[in-house]
Amino acid sequence: MSETDQPQGGNEVEKRPEDGESSGTDVEHHKEKKQKTGTTSHAIPISRRKSYDENPRMSSVYGEEKSNVPAWMKSRRSDKYEKYEKYDKYKAPVIASSAPENKPDERYNKYMGAHDTKTDDRIKRYGSSTTPTPEPGKKRKNSDDEDSIPAPYSNIPITKGADPEYQPFQSRIHDKSYKDINSIVRAHYNQRTQQSKYQGSRTKSPIYKMRNFNNVIKYILLGDWVKKSPIPEKPTVLLDLCCGKGGDLNKCEFVSIDQYIGVDISDQSIKEAFSRYSRNKVHFIPQNGLKGRERDTRRYNFEACFATGDCFGTSIPDILEPNFPGIIQGLFPVDCVSIQFALHYAFESEEKVNTLLNNVTKSLRPGGTFIGTIPSSDFMKDKIVKKEFLDEGGKKFGNELYSVTFHDDPPADGIFRPPFGHCYNYSLKDAIDDVPEYVVPFESFRAFCEEHGLTLRYKKNFIDIFNQHIPKYFSKLNKNLIEGMKRSDGKYGAEGAEKEAVGFYIGFVFEKVSA
Numbered sequence: 001m002s003e004t005d006q007p008q009g010g011n012e013v014e015k016r017p018e019d020g021e022s023s024g025t026d027v028e029h030h031k032e033k034k035q036k037t038g039t040t041s042h043a044i045p046i047s048r049r050k051s052y053d054e055n056p057r058m059s060s061v062y063g064e065e066k067s068n069v070p071a072w073m074k075s076r077r078s079d080k081y082e083k084y085e086k087y088d089k090y091k092a093p094v095i096a097s098s099a100p101e102n103k104p105d106e107r108y109n110k111y112m113g114a115h116d117t118k119t120d121d122r123i124k125r126y127g128s129s130t131t132p133t134p135e136p137g138k139k140r141k142n143s144d145d146e147d148s149i150p151a152p153y154s155n156i157p158i159t160k161g162a163d164p165e166y167q168p169f170q171s172r173i174h175d176k177s178y179k180d181i182n183s184i185v186r187a188h189y190n191q192r193t194q195q196s197k198y199q200g201s202r203t204k205s206p207i208y209k210m211r212n213f214n215n216v217i218k219y220i221l222l223g224d225w226v227k228k229s230p231i232p233e234k235p236t237v238l239l240d241l242c243c244g245k246g247g248d249l250n251k252c253e254f255v256s257i258d259q260y261i262g263v264d265i266s267d268q269s270i271k272e273a274f275s276r277y278s279r280n281k282v283h284f285i286p287q288n289g290l291k292g293r294e295r296d297t298r299r300y301n302f303e304a305c306f307a308t309g310d311c312f313g314t315s316i317p318d319i320l321e322p323n324f325p326g327i328i329q330g331l332f333p334v335d336c337v338s339i340q341f342a343l344h345y346a347f348e349s350e351e352k353v354n355t356l357l358n359n360v361t362k363s364l365r366p367g368g369t370f371i372g373t374i375p376s377s378d379f380m381k382d383k384i385v386k387k388e389f390l391d392e393g394g395k396k397f398g399n400e401l402y403s404v405t406f407h408d409d410p411p412a413d414g415i416f417r418p419p420f421g422h423c424y425n426y427s428l429k430d431a432i433d434d435v436p437e438y439v440v441p442f443e444s445f446r447a448f449c450e451e452h453g454l455t456l457r458y459k460k461n462f463i464d465i466f467n468q469h470i471p472k473y474f475s476k477l478n479k480n481l482i483e484g485m486k487r488s489d490g491k492y493g494a495e496g497a498e499k500e501a502v503g504f505y506i507g508f509v510f511e512k513v514s515a
C-alpha cells in the first residue's frame with residue numbers, strides 16, 4: 001500500500017484562547033437489512049437578520065448582488081423560524097428519501113453551475129444577531145459548560161455508573177437485529193446526544209484522554225489540509241458530512257473558514273450542533289466577511305447551516321436544497337468536504353459508497369480536499385494475521401477500552417473481498433455499545449475515490465500523525481486540550497490501552513484533481 005505524505009502546512013491557523021471540544025471518538029456503528037432507508041431532510045438555517053421579506057421569492061445569486069443576505073437564504077425567508085419550530089417538534093424516525101434515483105446529471109448541472117467568474121458575489125455577509133454577546137474578555141463556554149445547560153429531555157433515564165459524579169454512556173437500543181443500519185445509527189446517536197447532557201463532566205470519562213487525542217488529530221488534519229478559497233473575497237466553505245453534535249465547529253474556527261454546512265442522520269445531533277453554534281456565533285460579521293480583518297477568537301466567525309439527512313443514500317442537493325433554496329448555486333462547489341469517524345457506515349454496500357463519493361466529488365471544487373478519519377483495515381489485518389484475538393473463535397480483538405467483533409470469520413490473510421458488507425460490532429467504553437459498522441478496505445476505497453476523480457494526498461495512522469505533526473501544533477492548540485492528553489510519564493499523547501484504541505484509526509486526505 002503506497003502512502004503519500006504531503007502536508008501543505010501552509011494554512012494559517014490561529015491560537016485560540018479556549019476550546020470547547022466534543023466527541024471525536026464518538027465512533028458508532030450498526031447492523032443491516034437490505035432495506036434502504038433514506039431521510040427526508042430537516043434543516044436549520046442560521047440567520048443574523050432581524051427582519052425578512054414578506055413575499056418569498058426564488059433566489060438568484062447573481063441578481064441580488066446588492067443584498068446583504070446570502071442568496072440561498074432569501075426565498076422562504078418568512079418560514080425560517082417556522083421550519084425550526086417544526087424541526088424542534090420533530091420526533092418520528094425519518095422515512096423515505098425523495099432523492100430521484102436516475103437523474104444525477106440533471107441534478108448536478110445546477111449543483112456545479114455556480115463556479116464561474118462571478119463567484120465572488122455568491123454570498124454576502126450580514127449583521128445583526130439575536131444571539132447574546134458574551135461580556136468582553138469572557139471566554140466561550142467549553143463543552144463541559146455546555147453539558148451543564150438544562151436540557152429538555154427529562155424523560156431520558158440516567159445511566160447508573162460507578163462514579164457518582166459521572167454517568168457512563170449506556171445504549172438502550174433493543175432488538176438491533178431487526179433494524180436496518182440507519183435506524184440503529186440514528187437511534188444510537190440520538191440517545192448519545194440526549195444522555196450526554198446528564199453524564200457530568202467530560203473530564204471524568206474513562207476515554208477523556210482518547211477524546212482529546214482524537215480531537216487533536218482532527219485539528220491537525222483540518223489545519224494542514226483545509227485549503228482556502230482560491231478566489232479572493234469568495235468564502236471558504238466546508239461541508240461536514242455526518243457532522244454529529246458539531247464537535248468540529250471549533251476546528252472550523254481554528255482554520256478560519258467562512259461558511260460551514262453540517263449534515264447528519266441523527267436529528268438530535270443536528271439540533272445540538274445548531275444550539276452549540278448559536279450559542280457561540282459572533283454577534284456581527286461585516287458585509288465583506290472577515291478576510292483581512294481580525295476574527296473574534298472567542299466565537300465562531302463563520303456562517304453555518306445544518307440539515308438532517310442520509311449522506312450515503314441521498315444526494316446533497318436533495319438534502320439541502322428543499323430547506324435552503326439556492327444554497328447549491330450559492331455556496332457550491334465547496335473548498336473542503338470533511339467526514340470524521342463515520343465513513344465506515346457507508347461500506348455496507350457499493351451503492352452507499354457510490355452515493356457518498358458522488359456527494360463528495362460533486363460538492364468539491366477542483367483542488368478542494370476530502371478529509372476523513374476511519375478505522376484502519378491494515379490494523380485489522382495485523383490483528384487477524386497475528387491471531388491477536390480475545391476469543392477462541394478468532395472473531396474478536398481489542399482491550400479493556402475497545403473491542404471489534406466480526407460477524408463472520410475474518411479472512412485468514414486479513415484481506416476483505418469483496419470490499420463491501422464486512423460487518424463487525426464495535427464497542428468503546430463510555431461511547432459505543434456493540435454498534436455494527438463495516439470494514440473499509442483502504443486500497444479498494446482509494447480505487448473508488450480515484451474513479452471519482454479524487455487522488456490520495458495523505459494517509460497515516462493516528463499515532464504517526466500525532467508524532468509527526470504535534471510539534472507544529474503544540475503551541476497553537478488550546479491548553480486544556482493539550483493538558484488533557486498528559487501521560488503518566490509527564491509527556492503528551494496516548495499510552496497503554498488508549499494508544500492501541502486510537503491506533504485503530506487512520507486519517508486520510510484526497511484532492512479533487514479534475515473539474
Ligand SMILES: C[S@@+](CC[C@H](N)C(=O)[O-])C[C@H]1O[C@@H](n2cnc3c(N)ncnc32)[C@H](O)[C@@H]1O
Nearest residue numbers: 023024026027242244247265266310311340342
Ligand atoms: C462517530 S460520530 C462522528 C461525529 C462527528 N463527525 C465527529 O467527529 O465528532 C458518527 C456520526 O455519523 C452519523 N451518521 C452515520 N450514518 C450516517 C448517514 N448515513 N448519513 C449521515 N450521518 C450519518 C451519525 O449520526 C453520527 O453523528
